[in-house]
Each structure stands twice: as C-alpha cells, then as structure tokens.
Amino acid sequence: MAKAKSAFVCTECGADYSKWQGQCSNCREWNTLTEVRLSSPARPGSGGSAGGSTARQGYAGLVTPSVTDLGEVDLTEVPRFSSTFGEFDRVLGGGLVPGSAVLLGGSPGAGKSTLLLQVACALAQQKKVLYVTGEESLSQVAMRANRLRLPTQGLRMLGETSVETVLATAQKEQPAVLIIDSIQTMHLEDIASAPGGVAQVRESAAALTRFAKQSNTVLLLVGHVTKDGTLAGPKVLEHMIDASLLLEGDTDSRFRTLRGQKNRFGAVNELGVFAMLEHGLKEVTNPSAIFLSRQEEQAPGSVVMVVWEGTRPLLVEVQALLDESSLGNPRRVAVGMDGQRLAMLLAVLHRHGGLFTGDQDVFVNVVGGVKVLETSADLAVLLAIVSSLRNTPLPRELVVFGEVGLSGEIRPVPSGQERLIEAAKHGFTRAIAPRANIPRKSPEGMEVVAVEKLMQALDAL
Numbered sequence: 001m002a003k004a005k006s007a008f009v010c011t012e013c014g015a016d017y018s019k020w021q022g023q024c025s026n027c028r029e030w031n032t033l034t035e036v037r038l039s040s041p042a043r044p045g046s047g048g049s050a051g052g053s054t055a056r057q058g059y060a061g062l063v064t065p066s067v068t069d070l071g072e073v074d075l076t077e078v079p080r081f082s083s084t085f086g087e088f089d090r091v092l093g094g095g096l097v098p099g100s101a102v103l104l105g106g107s108p109g110a111g112k113s114t115l116l117l118q119v120a121c122a123l124a125q126q127k128k129v130l131y132v133t134g135e136e137s138l139s140q141v142a143m144r145a146n147r148l149r150l151p152t153q154g155l156r157m158l159g160e161t162s163v164e165t166v167l168a169t170a171q172k173e174q175p176a177v178l179i180i181d182s183i184q185t186m187h188l189e190d191i192a193s194a195p196g197g198v199a200q201v202r203e204s205a206a207a208l209t210r211f212a213k214q215s216n217t218v219l220l221l222v223g224h225v226t227k228d229g230t231l232a233g234p235k236v237l238e239h240m241i242d243a244s245l246l247l248e249g250d251t252d253s254r255f256r257t258l259r260g261q262k263n264r265f266g267a268v269n270e271l272g273v274f275a276m277l278e279h280g281l282k283e284v285t286n287p288s289a290i291f292l293s294r295q296e297e298q299a300p301g302s303v304v305m306v307v308w309e310g311t312r313p314l315l316v317e318v319q320a321l322l323d324e325s326s327l328g329n330p331r332r333v334a335v336g337m338d339g340q341r342l343a344m345l346l347a348v349l350h351r352h353g354g355l356f357t358g359d360q361d362v363f364v365n366v367v368g369g370v371k372v373l374e375t376s377a378d379l380a381v382l383l384a385i386v387s388s389l390r391n392t393p394l395p396r397e398l399v400v401f402g403e404v405g406l407s408g409e410i411r412p413v414p415s416g417q418e419r420l421i422e423a424a425k426h427g428f429t430r431a432i433a434p435r436a437n438i439p440r441k442s443p444e445g446m447e448v449v450a451v452e453k454l455m456q457a458l459d460a461l
Contacts, residue, residue: 006035006036007036008034008035008036009033009034009036009198010024010026010027010029010032010033010198011032011033011034011198012024012027012029013029014198015027016036017033020033020035034193034197036191036193036197078097078098078265079098080094080097080265081096081098082095082096083095083122083123084119084122085115085118085119085122085283086283086285087258087272087273087274087283087284087285088115088119088258088272090270090272090310090311091245091258091260091263091270091271091272091310092245092260092263092265092266093263093265093266093270094266096177096218097265098176098216099213099216099217100212100218100219100243100264100265101205101209101212101213101219101240101242101243102218102219102220102221102242102243102244102245103221103223103231103237103238103241103243103245104116104220104221104222104246104247105222105224105231105244105245105246105247106225106246106248107225107248108224110249110256111274111276111281112181112222112247113136113144113181113222114144114148115247115258115274115280115281116131116179116220116222117131117144117145117148118148118150118280118281120155120179121145121150121151121152122150122151123176123177124154124155124156125151125154127175127176127177128156128173128174128176128177129154129155129156129177129178130156130157130158130169130170130173130175130177130178130179131155131157131158131179131181132159132166132179132180132181133158133181134160134161134181134182134185134186135181135182135185136181137159138157138159147279148279148280150280156173156175161185161186161187162186162187162188162189163187163188163204163207163208164189166186166208167208167211170211170217171215175217176217176218177218177220178212178217178218178219179220180208180219180221181222182221182222182223183201183204183205183208183221183222183223183237184196184201184223184224186201186204188200188203188204188207191203201237202236202237202240205240205241206240208221209240209241223237231246238261238262241262242263242265243260243263243265244260244261245258245259245260245261249276249369250369253369254275255274255275255276255284255368255369256275256276257273257274257369257370258271258272258273258274259272259371260310267310268310269309269373270309270310270311271309271310271314275290287314288313288422288426289426290368291314291315291316291317291367291368291370292316292317298393298394298395298396299393300387300390300393300394301319301320301388302318302320302387302394303317303318303380303383303384303387303394303398303399303400304316304318304380304398304399304400304423305317305318305377305380305399305400305401306376306399306401306419306422306423307370307372307376307377307401308376308413308415308419312422313418313423314370315399315422315426316366316367316368316370316372317366317367317368318364318365318366318372318377318384319364319365319367319384320363320365320381320384320385320387320388321365321388322360322361322362322363322385322388322389323363324359324360325359325360325361327361330357330358330359330361330362331361331362331363332346332361332362333362333363334364335363335364335365335366336364336365336366336371336372337366337372337377337381341375341378342362342381344406345378345381345382345385345404346362346385348382348405348406348408348454349385349386349454351408352407352408352453353382353408353454355386355389360389362385364381364385374413375411375413376401376402376419378402378404379401379402379403379404379410379432379451379457380400380401380402382457383400383432383457383458386458386461387461394461395430397428397429397430398430398431398432399430399431399432400431400433400457401413401416401419401431401433401437402432402433402434402437402451402457403434408453408455409452409453409454410435410451410452410453410454410457412435412436412437413434413437416433416437416438416439417437417439419433419437420433420437420439420442420443420446420448423443424443424445424446429445429446429447430446430447430449431446431449432449432451432457432460433449433450434450434451434452435450435451435452438450
C-alpha cells in the first residue's frame with residue numbers, strides 16, 4: 001500500500017508547501033500552515049518513460065472534445081429567475097442564473113441565514129428548493145421561519161454536514177435551488193482534516209460547484225468571515241464561485257447592505273439595502289431617502305454627497321468634527337472611508353487650501369453605516385472639514401461630489417450627469433461638481449457650480 005503523502009497549506013491565502021515553515025512566503029503571515037493529507041496519485045500507465053513515442057501513443061487513445069470557434073458561440077442570454085427580492089436581484093445582476101454558484105458572506109448576526117431562509121420559503125412556492133443546514137437543527141430553522149411568519153410548505157429541509165450525503169440527496173430531489181448553510185460545516189470523508197479547514201472548504205466547495213454546473217442548479221453557499229471582515233477559508237474559494245456577496249451591518253443598526261464583490265453575471269460593487277425588522281429583512285427601494293434623514297437645523301461639518309454604487313447613484317450625508325487636540329500626535333479617525341485617504345486630503349487642504357489642521361483631532365463619519373469605496377467623496381469630505389473648522393454650517397440644499405488630486409485639482413468622476421439628476425429628484429437646488437462633469441443643460445431648478453481647483457470650491461461656499 002502506497003504511503004499517504006502530506007502537504008502544508010496556508011489557512012490565509014491557500015498556498016501549499018512540501019514542508020512546514022513558520023511564515024508563509026506568499027502572504028507573510030506567521031503560524032498559518034496546517035498539514036493536509038493527500039491521497040497518492042494514480043500511476044499514469046504501465047512502463048515506459050513520460051516522453052518520446054510512449055507519451056504520444058498514450059495520448060492518441062484519448063477522446064478529445066470538439067473545438068468551437070469563438071464567433072460561432074451562441075450568444076443567447078442565460079435565462080434568469082427572480083429571488084423574490086428586488087434588491088437581491090439587483091446585486092446578482094438581474095436574478096438567479098441556473099448553474100451558478102453564489103457565496104454569501106457576513107459577520108455573525110448580520111442576517112445571512114435569515115435572508116436565505118426568506119428567499120428559500122418564497123421560492124419554494126414556485127420551484128423545488130433544498131435547504132441544507134449544518135449549523136442549526138431542523139427545529140431551530142422551523143422556529144425562525146415561524147417567528148418570521150414565512151410560508152413553510154414546500155421547502156425541502158436536510159440537516160447534514162457530509163458532502164457525499166448532500167450530493168446523493170440533491171441527485172434524488174433534483175432541486176432548482178440548493179442552499180448550503182454553511183460551507184465551513186461541510187466535510188468530505190476522503191479528506192483527513194476537520195470541517196472548516198482549508199482542504200475541507202476547498203474540496204467541498206469544488207464538489208458542490210461541480211454538481212451545480214452539471215445539473216443546472218443554483219447553488220447558494222453561506223460563508224463565514226474573519227475578524228477583519230474578509231471571507232474565511234482559502235482564497236481559491238472565491239475563484240471557484242461565480243458571485244461573491246457580502247452582507248454588512250452592525251448588530252445595533254436596523255440597516256444591512258448587501259454588496260457584490262465578484263459577479264460573473266452582473267456589475268461589481270452593486271449595492272442592495274435591507275432593513276432588519278421584526279419579521280425579517282425588508283428591502284429598501286429608495287435608500288437615499290433613508291440616508292438623508294437629516295435634522296431640521298443644519299449643523300456645521302455636514303454635507304450631502306452623491307456616490308455611485310454599482311449601477312445607481314446614492315445620496316449620503318458625510319459629517320466631520322474637528323476639535324483642538326491635547327495630544328502631541330492628533331488623531332485621524334475615519335468611519336466609512338479609508339483612513340489613509342483622509343490623511344492625504346488633509347495634506348492637500350493645507351498645501352492648496354491654506355487651512356492648517358495639524359493641531360486638530362479630525363473625525364469623519366459617513367452616516368448610515370455606508371462604506372464609501374470610490375474617490376468621488378473627496379471634495380465633500382474636505383468641505384465638511386472646512387465647515388467644522390470654521391464652525392459655519394453649509395447650505396441645506398447643497399450637494400457635492402468630485403475627486404481631489406494631490407496638486408489641488410478637482411478631477412471628474414464617472415456618471416456625473418446621473419448624479420446631478422438624482423440629487424435634483426430629492427430637492428437639492430445647488431451643486432458643486434467638477435467642470436468636466438457639468439452637462440450642457442443642468443437639471444431643472446438646480447444651479448451647478450463648476451470647479452477645477454480646490455480654492456474655487458472653497459470660494460464657491
């Protein structure tokens with residue numbers, strides 16, 4: 001009997017090594033290599049060397065698939081069907097695609113299981129759905145469905161963690177949608193490691209994805225996240241699946257945001273907004289109206305900006321607070337945006353705006369728990385900082401967007417006209433925007449101030 005071989009795999013990035021070492025050479029993390037048992041590979045053939053005529057004779061007997069010209073590929077769009085949630089469909093790119101594998105991640109308590117249970121119960125009234133739970137018992141899932149007042153008839157349930165058993169059951173049931181909650185609890189009998197390990201997660205996801213592709217089944221996987229908010233498990237897991245979604249939101253907040261990080265069937269960074277209510281998650285069709293629930297009296301350090309999330313504009317309020325620092329090294333705190341970019345913007349404000357903030361603690365917060373990933377918020381953040389520094393409130397009807405460069409120039413951002421139209425719909429009558437984004441005809445009832453330099457934006461206030 002051949003001796004079982006082993007390899008050492010990094011739990012952070014999935015890189016493998018022939019022997020153990022303290023630090024992973026790929027991701028530079030310490031003490032992340034774990035031993036994985038490998039089955040001995042089958043011998044390629046009887047006798048002979050791997051090269052020369054022997055190899056050519058061996059390949060000659062193989063059945064090769066037919067090669068298709070790219071111009072002859074059928075361009076018929078893959079049919080989709082709705083998940084019964086408009087915001088969920090938006091993030092997916094228009095709905096669920098048969099044969100696709102979708103990974104839904106999120107921190108504990110974000111609402112991953114609640115969202116998928118609501119989707120499963122609604123879809124079960126139209127299609128066959130198999131819900132596999134490995135973390136909770138069937139009675140726990142039934143109690144949650146009863147508390148959320150969901151229709152439970154027709155939803156097929158399975159409490160199992162063995163991938164072989166799940167695949168055998170799915171082969172028998174032939175569901176249109178297969179939900180696995182969660183992939184970290186699944187295990188294969190042939191893999192000699194505990195569930196949740198690198199090898200188990202990788203091979204279990206590969207087997208389930210292979211079944212989804214062959215049977216044209218929609219596969220929805222629930223994934224855990226690490227303490228820094230990234231998806232747990234090997235990095236190769238995100239390459240296997242077709243779409244990677246992240247459900248974000250604090251447990252003390254009513255709102256949850258579903259963001260697409262990878263999508264082979266739609267736009268990346270698409271954003272869906274949900275409200276966590278007593279009877280589960282409810283989609284928010286007009287998130288700008290919620291994020292703009294401002295006070296009656298305008299306070300200094302507050303301004304509304306227009307960010308672009310996926311395929312739609314979103315109006316969000318950004319707040320800044322400056323206070324004289326008692327420390328030798330003043331604090332720079334950014335919530336909802338990159339802290340390094342905040343430090344860069346303060347340097348630009350000093351150099352090209354003439355305003356010194358080196359003796360001030362600077363706090364910036366994006367209201368509503370929204371995480372701004374694009375650079376169109378630069379100008380709004382700087383104007384909010386100036387408003388707080390001068391203790392002067394900005395006009396309530398003002399909206400701002402634009403990227404700020406290191407030389408103090410205001411750079412254009414994508415979809416500028418659509419941003420202005422969205423702001424006009426919500427009653428804003430004045431806008432400060434990059435000159436290159438100004439349309440030939442401004443939206444009705446809105447005055448648009450075009451700026452090219454930071455000093456022009458400060459003078460426009």
